[in-house]
Amino acid sequence: MKKISYIAMVLGSSLLLPACQDQLDLQPISQTVVGGSGTGTAGSTITNAATAEAALAGSYAIFKNGSAEYYVMDYFILGDGQSDNSYAGADNAAWFEVDEYRILSTNAVAARDWQYLYNHVASANSIIANVPTVTDASLSADRKAQIVGEAKFIRARAYFDLVRIYGDVPLVVDELPTITSENVDEIYGQLYPARSTAEEVYAQIIKDLDEAGTAVPKTGPNKMTATPGAVYTLATKVYATRKDWAKVKEHADKVIALGYTLMPNFEDLWDGKHENSAEAIFELNFEDWATGGNWGSSMFYGTDWKKFNTPSNDLIKAYDDEKDVVRKASTIFTANVTGKWSDKYWALTKFPFAYKMRNTDASQNIIMYRLADVLLLKAEALNETGDLAGARTLVNRIRTRAKLPVTTAGDQAAMRLAIEKERRLELAFEGQRWYDLVRTGRVVPVMEAAKDGSGNSLNYKLTDTRLLWPVPQGEIDKNTNLKQNNGY
Template sequence: MMKKINYITWALAASVLFSCQDQLNLQPVSQTVVGEGGAGTAGSAIKDAASAEAALAGTYAIFKNGSAEYYVMDYFILGDGQSDNAYAGADNAAWFEVDEFRILSTNAVAARDWSYLYNHIASANSVIANVPKVTHASLSADRKAQMVGEAKFIRARAYFDLVRIYGDVPLVVDELPTITSDNVEEIYGQLYPARNTAEEVYAQIIKDLEEAAPAVPKTGPNKNTVTPGAVHTLLSKVYATRKDWAKVKENADKVIALGYTLMPNFEDLWDGKHENSAEAIFELNFQDWATGGNWGSSMFYGTDWKKFNTPSNDLIKAFDDEKDAVRKASTIFTANVTGKWSDKYWSLNTFPFAYKMRNTDASQNIIMYRLADVLLLKAEAANETGDLTTARTLVNQIRTRAKLPATTAADQAAMRLAIEKERRLELAFEGQRWYDLTRTARVVPVMEAVKDGAGKSLNYKLTDTRLFWPVPQGEIDKNANLKQNNGY
């Protein structure tokens, strides 16, 4: 009882502090930042079209500002550096823990990414909860529906990452009222939620996306707008993770029907001259430092200091074995860094860097979803449902752009591996590889087989209990209802 009283006392005090101290990461995951002076919820300022649009713009801006460290950096190290595509690189001990599968519950990256994703969810929740309440004539019913749909996509996208990173996580879909002495007992469980099962989280993700699909804008000023293409792409990814192949195909077909086309040259996607291209489905747009510039490029590319996501010997061997010179040239850059740093994996005179984000002046866009990804998901769905012909056609469509011969895969098992390889080479350093390996249950054997440049095993010790990150210890310390993942 005393512990509960202490939580209540903290919650009441924190309700006043959140508005000016949200950067201290004190709030539980269920709590949004309160309004001025602690009066009202974050969404209470949403009263008309202007304030509603500002709130939604703020939710989009979290990709570039409030949670930028996740979206421009951690997302890519988690998806590639944790896999066989890259070594952690740089000199950050927390990322070495991730790279070598010895992560602790006190890991700083695990703690911050949990907070960043819930921060994004809280912002989306505010839009979802409050925009429908606006009665001002300046905001039409159609626009309200669009805005809620856009926020539901953003919320679903964040939960999709959370459930894949941490497993069971608290499912928070409501904005809390202002905390007072009268209601704190009533909302105590919402302030300190337990973890929902992954099945419950996936059900909410799918519900959000199915509701968003018919509501979101059909187009936008650029690809940084949530449109039906983005929603159905995410649904394809979610259903692939759930192995519902009919739904993967259904949603992939909806994306394809919207008219996206592959860029003629693979390099067009990364040269900075074709942003918001015909292939891009959802793209984070960056302009300059003043508007939330993309500093992530400098984390991966450049010779001023040792960068993150150093391409692995295994990945470069995969490109070379496939004779995939086209995609390798756009994906990996080498430079002589002799005298600048040491490295246990690479010779310093031809040191590799991830190259898809190469513009370091803050204006580098990030392509989060593109058509090639969707075509390969459809190929996977076709193969898993016995349609080898369609799978082969789609894989060859991707290979043709890379100036590679047709796949030789002649049966379902061979095609499964061919698609896995194609996704690796096509999507390297786009934050996909780790999730592809985990959802296909291939991650343990693949990671155990990884070798260094001399052909020696790296002896990764990966077990099923290490496929999810630990729940951050700081979150458990704040919330007695949270339980830790097995193995931590």
């Protein structure tokens, strides 16, 4: 496995070196900075218990600050706007490219999300590399292990998105010292790495999660803590992507055994009155603008300007065909926007908005992982391994909460489609749909079948070469060892 080193850089600036005559203007691939000094690595500031805890807090804060544009906005447009759940909406040309499968290697969103995710990798790497070396007696061995485990979860989570979005990516897992004119020849090749294979990246993700599962704290002050539930949920999703159904069942059962329960009412998940609920497993907590407020809600909901992730005709038809009144009401809001903007898909008198993030005062939490997702993944695993009855039981648990009759799926093929539909209606606008369709091999036929409100084909020209985003051209320009994905 390629293990490529991480170099500390100050975000948005050239590499800082201790002596003016030694400064080198190197802009290595994939690496951004989350702190550090010009005289060592980013982790050189981790020297005692307080700085170790501060580094971990800083890594969590990246969900809300350093890479917020990805976690509160891009994550959801990528997962839903790229699928049949929604149109890109708004007026951003880069997102129109994504929505219509004509993305270019110079796409601004592809470039920034690459950097945002590697920024999170960098923060985790410095913790993993440096916290074990702290000798401060007030930082116990158990707490060191917890901190490193939490960082490994954060790193695995970022790499899971990177490998699903871009495919083969550089695998950055170590730190380097500050680069000077004296050592540049020695480590130059590591600054400009080739892409590791997706298999190698997945192997590292699984290794991180295996090591994190027994190390992370059992609980935290809120659900924005990498606990065993969060680790095992991510592992469940990774193994579902890999189609390792035995491992999906194993890790889903680990999550279920931890005591999470479905909220009795679907609306409870989104009304802002039940944050960090019994169903939530990993949740980004937001309070106000001063502490990294969630501005993403205003990107999806409101009539002051045309928002992103406009619900598709196809999604609303899916709710209506299923007579799914409960989940539709919590997922989609409509308003009269006559005179405010134009739209080629919807009448302005009843214009739809994504509704699960609806509080625009900065306090809207984001549920990244929850029990219903895990139950449906286990149902999928049971169905794929011949346990139709077990799959049906789990699907019906989800449908019962939505006040729907039991599933009529009578064989494995029908149950596959029933689970696909259930995941769509349950998890719409939670950033899941695109990845579900890709991992099940259903994305091309599903998108080819997508229609507008009049029943006309949307004529999406999606091919297998467009299931991955391009490696950002700016990264290739800096690193000739990077090769572009096919089709770009």
